[in-house]
Amino acid sequence: MKYVLVIPDGVADEPQESLGGKTPLQASHKPNMDRVCKTGIIGQADNVPPSLPAGSDVGTMSLFGYDPLEFHTGRAPIEAAAQGIELGPDDWAVRCNLVTIQDGIMRSFTAEQISSELGAELLKSMQAAQPAGSPWQFIPGVSYRNLLLYRGEGQAAPFDQKTATYPPHDITDKEVDPWLPAGKGGDLLQELMKQSEGIFLSCDSNQARAGGVPPASGVWLWGQGKAPSLVDFKTRFGLSGAVITAVDLLRGLGRLIGWDVVEVPGATGYLDTDYTAKGQYAIETIKEKDFVVVHVEATDEASHEGNAVEKVKALEAIDREIVGPVHEFLQSQGEYRLLVSPDHPTLLRTKTHSHGYVPFTMCGTGIDADGAETYDEPTAAKSAISIPGHEVIPLLVR
Known part of the structure; x- marks a missing residue:
């Protein structure tokens, strides 16, 4: 079984007047994410507990299957790990x-x-x-x-x-x-x-x-x-892993749980990132690894700038250049499961990260369709699946 998680960072949002009263997910042309939803299931997850700051450090840790209430010690030490920096007990x-x-x-x-x-x-x-x-x-x-x-x-x-x-x-x-x-x-x-x-x-x-x-x-x-102590992902789930990202936070978290970090030329962590290259590198990486994460920061950056148009454009590029080609390859190679989920909402209105549920969708071998048609916040809110974020990966792999 091969597993891929695609993270459109901060994509969850509110309805926008500039988008005709729709959220960016509703307003975008994303046939590949919708296909994942139609052939699989949709749900919503709370990746960021109310007692912790609404950020990618907490949300991503949760999304990777680790309860942040148990493991989170701060954002910066995760980024230190990305640079291979070891922190002593007093550092x-x-x-x-x-x-x-x-x-x-x-x-x-x-x-x-x-x-x-x-x-x-x-x-x-x-x-x-x-x-x-x-x-x-x-x-x-x-x-x-x-x-x-x-x-x-x-x-x-x-x-x-x-x-x-x-x-x-x-x-x-x-x-x-x-x-x-x-x-x-x-x-x-x-x-x-x-x-x-x-x-x-x-x-x-x-x-x-x-x-x-x-x-x-x-x-x-x-x-x-201070440095967190995380159980190795392979020990926890029995799967080898790799992460594709341009953001140190994700690199660091990947290294802390024993994943390979795949560097992609042209991946910038911004709106001008090379979406096509990320999709192609994901396909090559999944040939060697059991579990691959493809993280894209662009949707989050557009939210921080309050730019709804750019958020939709980035989301559509993720759908077209990453989700589509990766899903096609997964179907051709055998048993697989594909998950799409942001780490947290990032609201265009406030230009900031937010607490709250995010929609996720998954499809693949052994997953029966639940009848949902589109991947977006309102559809996810109608789902019977509403869980803490660290339970999403166990749901995917079990």
Whole structure:
């Protein structure tokens, strides 16, 4: 049996006036996802428990079959694993976004999709500004997604899991002051953020970005955590696995549960990603592995920008270039099951991740059709299947 999970990140949404009162899933032309639904089953899952932050770290962990209430320790340590960074028992990882704040307003949580090269240059300057023997270590990543490590070496960190930090993508176009780090160690994190403002201001290449793009104004620190302890996926489900993604969070989670991480040329983690290449790499990977995840960030990015048209376009590209070809191949090679599900809702109205149920659909060998016709939120809400997110993979493989 071969298994594939396709994740259109953040695709679940509300009805949109601009889409004629339909959700993006309802408004899009997605014959391949609808075919999965017609030949299989549909349901809804709650991937993000109310007590945890509404984000891909929690939602994806749940979607991979791990109860986040048991296993989740924070977003940043998962991304550290993506870079092969080992965290000791006294070490912490903190997510370090590069952002653009103007007049106290979060104008861009991506610093206008800053390049990885400029991001690395800015973080190198931040590291150079730290005193000798500092426990802080700035780690460049991809574009705006970077890390800050606290190397404890026997010393407790000045902050902990209860320190209040907030994802910058949740405060787009809002005043940032109410969302600054608070509680134990919050003042120290704020000091580092303030320090970055002066360093970024003095960087000529940041101030002179092409096309009149505003400079990155500083770092935004959030999502702190210590290394999680996850049971290997093959031990848990008896299946070898691989993940295809352009996002460090998914890479890290894949590595933590023993999966291979497949790098796809042209996969950007944005609207311009190479959907066709992702579909083709998925087909090649499933020839060698039992379980393959194909994650696409573009639908989530469109939501963060409040762009309904781009969200529909990205969804249709996922359907056309990934779900269709992968399903066709799976049918040709023997027994299979195919699952399509987002990790969480990302609302165009708020431009943020949200708690709430997401629709999933699955088809394949041994799955009898339940009579549903279309893959979307209203259809899923009528289903008799309404389960916690970490129960979806057991439902798929049993």
